[in-house]
Amino acid sequence: MVCRALGISERTLRRWLHEPSAHLKPANGERLLRLIAISAHAEIVFDSGAAAERWFTVPAMGLDRQVPLDMIKESADYEQLAAFLVRLEYGVYQ
Template sequence: MGSPLQPGLWSIGPNLSPTAECLSRQYQAYLERRDLILIKATNVFGSSDLVAEWFIKPARGLDYRPPCSVIMDNHDYKLVYEYLDRIEYGVY
């Protein structure tokens, strides 16, 4: 089984994965935002290992909040995405 941080590669057991009916809309939206951020972060950092560490550690540019806790809504998702842009271009 892949890393729990890999986009789209998580499950609740062997050959079982939750269906949309089992997940709240809020949680589905969180998973979508998470996947988009993980893809962007992998492009920026170049390593899924670095991304896994970055995603759960407090980030200076996010008021010392870990990205995984910041992406709960669309506004804060944009903050994380913009933060990754700043890291990518060296403006942070």
């Protein structure tokens, strides 16, 4: 899930985790922060980490059938995703 959200390979992620000198590019760091924030919010909305993780990987009708995880890469898409989660939280679907 992290690799897909950041747009990196699993090999790159392993290198970042195992090499102290490896650094995130600013864009990847920003995406990682978005993923952390939206994941925490999704866990609250869905009352479960597993349910939130499933939601991230399937096209959502309220997001024009986009996969939520793919919307973390771009700032405008992320804002739309965050707003959609707030609407779900409060029961406002339109």
